[in-house]
Every structure is written in structure tokens, then in C-alpha cells.
Amino acid sequence: MFASSQTEVMSEYLRSVKSRFQDAKDYAEKTFLQLEDEHLVWYPNEDSNSIAVIVKHMSGNMVSRWTDIFETDGEKPGRNRDGEFVNSIRNREELFEVWDKGWDVFFQTLNSLREEDLLRQIFIRNETHTVMDAIERQMYHYSYHIGQIVYIAKMLKSDQWKTLTIPRNK
Numbered sequence: 001m002f003a004s005s006q007t008e009v010m011s012e013y014l015r016s017v018k019s020r021f022q023d024a025k026d027y028a029e030k031t032f033l034q035l036e037d038e039h040l041v042w043y044p045n046e047d048s049n050s051i052a053v054i055v056k057h058m059s060g061n062m063v064s065r066w067t068d069i070f071e072t073d074g075e076k077p078g079r080n081r082d083g084e085f086v087n088s089i090r091n092r093e094e095l096f097e098v099w100d101k102g103w104d105v106f107f108q109t110l111n112s113l114r115e116e117d118l119l120r121q122i123f124i125r126n127e128t129h130t131v132m133d134a135i136e137r138q139m140y141h142y143s144y145h146i147g148q149i150v151y152i153a154k155m156l157k158s159d160q161w162k163t164l165t166i167p168r169n170k
Helices: 006-034 051-066 092-112 131-160
Strands: 121-124 127-130
Touching (some): 006 131, 127 131
């Protein structure tokens, strides 16, 4: 029977989630590189978001949730969530600037966490969560939006799309 300490499990958890988040970020970036600039701001209808808007929302979420997580609520008073859904990104460079800002804040915090931090309590929208639960919430949230980004790109590129994983029948 395999026996390991709680610290070893928590350490492996942190290693694993860091790797998975980096993979997700890389998938999105490989997607951006396949697209023309006009694809980044395309949306099918008024009730849908462009890739640029999704990036803006993800970045706003990351900055709000992961700045000073032990001192302040994850929903910062200065966050303009509704404004995140207005496309103000004008070009690819701005898209990457906004994208990198969010991920930099997120990874800086994630990389600063110690095993004993995972069970600490933090607040998101005045609700108590463990840090581990907050990480899992974000894993779901970011993966959801990166899936949207990839799906939009696949629709736009059609048969020009280069798969990010193992191609069918290979």
C-alpha cells in the first residue's frame, strides 16, 4: 500500500495544477497565432463574445481574484466586470498585453503558494472558499473560456485549422 504525507499530496497538487494552467494558457496562445487580427474581434451575434472580449474578461477575473488573495475579497471593488464584455482591444499587441497581465498576476500568486496555504480560507464575493477550491473554480472557469476561444477559432479557420492535440485518426 502506498503511503504519503498530506504535504506530499499538496505538493503534487500544486505541481499538477501549475502544469495544467500553463497547458491551457499555451493552447489559447497557439490558437491566437493561427488567427488573423480581424478574427480576434469577430463575434457571431450581439449576445456572443469575441475572442478579444473573452481575453479581457479572463484577465479582469485573474487580476481581481488573485491580487492580495489573503487580504482582500476576490471580487475587488474597482473591477468593472460589465466593462470586460465591451470590446476595447484594438489589435493583437493589446490582446497579448491584456492576456499577459492577467496570467502574470495569476501565476505570481499560484507560484507563491505553499502546501499549507491550500486549506486557508479566502473570500470570493463574500463567500468563504479554501484556496484549493478557488484554484479548482478557476481551473473550470479558465478552461471553459479557453474552450470557447478554440471553438471560435476552429469555426473561423475551418479546414485551415491546425489541431492543438492529436489529429483524428492519427
